[in-house]
Amino acid sequence: MTRTSGRFWLGLVLAAFAPTFAVDAQEPTSAQGLAADLVGSWTLESWTLANGSPRCSEEEGRVSGLLVYTSDGHMSVQLGCSEIDVGDLSGLSPQQVVARLSRRHFTYYGPYTVDAAAQAVTHHVEGSSSEGFVGSDQVRPFVLEGRERFVLSPEGSDQRLVWLRNR
Secondary structure, three states: OOHHHHHHHHHHHHHHHHHHHHHHHHOOOHHHHHHHHHOEEEEEEEEEEOOOOEOOOOOOOOEEEEEEEOOOOEEEEEEEEOOOOOOOOOOOOHHHHHHHHHHHOEEEEEEEEEEOOOOEEEEEOOEEOOHHHOOOEEEEEEEEEOOOEEEEOOOOOOEEEEEEEOO
């Protein structure tokens, strides 16, 4: 085989496999694809318990919240009942004060991972307004309803949180 014909055959073989290599290098895994679908900011539309009742009572006000997933694998969430009175906490025990404040405004942040097979996102909590959350892994089974609606159901909980994509 001449040097020229050897290059020809090598080129032909590489050309035959090049599209396969390019596709494999560019196609995300299922987990990567799902994670990419989560990236952005989301506003809390509703927060209900298993029986359908709202998480916040009428006197506590509507739910409010913001959930953010970044493309570099971090998340942050803030949520609560918007009208809980935290102006006058006199007469309440320290535990009652903490409970009222955490229902008004609860936050945590950290990296996240997606398990495509389980259709769940795990929030690896680095910081939180609740000391008990720090260092925990919060598993959140989810359903993406199109590109604009995201439903989370915390594992081991009867809660259902519906988030709408911000535009």
